[in-house]
Amino acid sequence: MLSLKVSLAAMLITLPLAFALAWVLARWRFPGKLLLDAAVHLPLVLPPVVIGWMLLLTFGPAGPVGGMLERWLGLSVMFRWTGAAIAAGIMALPLMVRAIRLSIEAVDHRLEEAAQTLGASPARCFFTILLPLSLPGVAAAFILGFARSLGEFGATITFVSNIPGETRTLSLAIYSALQVPGADEAVWRLALISIGLSLGALLLSEALARRTSATGTRHVL
Amino acid sequence: MSFDVDVRKALGDHVVTARFVASDGITLLWGPSGVGKTSVLNMIAGLMRPDQGHVSIDGQMLFDDSAAINLLPHRRRIGYVFQDGRLFPHLRVRANLLYGHRLAAPENRWMSLQAVIDFLGIEHLLGRWPGTLSGGEVQRVAIGRALLSGARALLMDEPLASIDPARREGIMDVILRIRDELVLPIVYVTHNPAEADRLATRKIELMPSSR
Numbered sequence: 001m002l003s004l005k006v007s008l009a010a011m012l013i014t015l016p017l018a019f020a021l022a023w024v025l026a027r028w029r030f031p032g033k034l035l036l037d038a039a040v041h042l043p044l045v046l047p048p049v050v051i052g053w054m055l056l057l058t059f060g061p062a063g064p065v066g067g068m069l070e071r072w073l074g075l076s077v078m079f080r081w082t083g084a085a086i087a088a089g090i091m092a093l094p095l096m097v098r099a100i101r102l103s104i105e106a107v108d109h110r111l112e113e114a115a116q117t118l119g120a121s122p123a124r125c126f127f128t129i130l131l132p133l134s135l136p137g138v139a140a141a142f143i144l145g146f147a148r149s150l151g152e153f154g155a156t157i158t159f160v161s162n163i164p165g166e167t168r169t170l171s172l173a174i175y176s177a178l179q180v181p182g183a184d185e186a187v188w189r190l191a192l193i194s195i196g197l198s199l200g201a202l203l204l205s206e207a208l209a210r211r212t213s214a215t216g217t218r219h220v221l
Numbered sequence: 222m223s224f225d226v227d228v229r230k231a232l233g234d235h236v237v238t239a240r241f242v243a244s245d246g247i248t249l250l251w252g253p254s255g256v257g258k259t260s261v262l263n264m265i266a267g268l269m270r271p272d273q274g275h276v277s278i279d280g281q282m283l284f285d286d287s288a289a290i291n292l293l294p295h296r297r298r299i300g301y302v303f304q305d306g307r308l309f310p311h312l313r314v315r316a317n318l319l320y321g322h323r324l325a326a327p328e329n330r331w332m333s334l335q336a337v338i339d340f341l342g343i344e345h346l347l348g349r350w351p352g353t354l355s356g357g358e359v360q361r362v363a364i365g366r367a368l369l370s371g372a373r374a375l376l377m378d379e380p381l382a383s384i385d386p387a388r389r390e391g392i393m394d395v396i397l398r399i400r401d402e403l404v405l406p407i408v409y410v411t412h413n414p415a416e417a418d419r420l421a422t423r424k425i426e427l428m429p430s431s432r
Contacts, residue, residue, distance in 0.1 A: 110307055111309060111310075113294070113307075115320070117294050117367075118300075118366065119298070121295050133311055
């Protein structure tokens with residue numbers, strides 16, 4: 001299904017970015033950190049239409065990123081499923097950063113110090129200590145972000161429109177079916193699929209978050 | 222093998238200072254609580270940067286503010302046994318032991334895994350997860366992990382503090398054997414007078430000072 005492809009691509013694009021942002025926010029201190037934190041959370045509070053419009057400006061042929069893609073690679077994400085993946089990824093970013101950040105903060109920094117005294121360079125510490133210990137949070141972020149991507153609507157329809165077979169994801173398909181008289185059955189079917197996927201994802205990510213912390217005080221929900 | 226330590230660091234409203242030269246044996250850092258004994262260990266290990274001074278081991282300068290030398294902890298080859306062990310919870314005992322061993326240059330690996338296992342009597346723990354070990358077992362593994370990393374000296378920060386008294390004797394024996402059989406210099410921090418008397422080759426008294 002197109003939605004799964006879009007969401008999966010969204011996660012592959014966003015996960016490394018989300019991890020990097022979560023790591024910076026959890027471990028670094030620098031001026032402007034609050035601003036970065038707020039910027040990461042913007043998609044959570046801004047109207048999705050605004051995000052979609054900003055993506056249009058950025059990735060459009062005249063936009064800074066869109067122009068470069070077109071010129072150097074001959075690519076365009078406009079009205080393509082890849083564009084839908086970008087929109088879904090951006091909208092899922094804040095949730096993912098939150099989940100990963102919690103799990104990074106739960107990792108005892110002193111373990112990394114111990115690793116350093118044993119001969120591990122900072123990079124090796126990162127890959128052998130911090131990354132594996134925060135993996136449950138990364139998995140939770142993946143599931144949560146995946147579910148969020150499946151439900152993306154506003155930014156997607158604004159950015160890449162509603163093209164059957166290209167950008168018509170689950171939510172857009174429900175919306176389209178609602179516009180057609182007598183398509184109740186299709187709406188029910190699609191709505192139930194989306195409820196099932198979302199509920200499953202939330203339960204799974206909460207279970208993972210509980211495994212991360214023995215105290216059970218850190219929640220995604 | 223000898224340490225030459227002369228460091229000074231302002232922490233909050235007081236200043237941690239330490240100055241000593243120590244050769245083989247167990248050098249005990251002694252002084253009232255809060256005087257900065259652990260901070261001195263951290264400065265020797267490179268986990269904390271002194272404001273001034275120098276740290277050298279065996280003639281190799283590890284830190285010298287006047288020459289802008291500050292080796293990162295992973296290049297210092299100084300083993301550190303922490304009060305709480307700090308075993309890696311996602312690795313079994315065997316992988317914990319080998320963590321630093323695999324990173325050490327072959328010529329620096331002066332003890333084999335089997336030698337360490339026999340020395341500490343931890344054969345039966347190899348397949349266990351750190352979370353299932355007792356305090357004494359954790360410290361044995363932590364000591365073994367430090368020895369295997371090719372360390373040329375050990376720092377020990379109250380290694381007996383989180384072990385029940387009945388098990389302390391065994392770990393104390395291990396520490397004395399490290400001193401006598403392996404001839405590895407140790408800088409040791411404790412609050413316990415009995416422990417201090419039993420282990421110390423020399424005592425370095427740290428004095429509180431305000432800035």
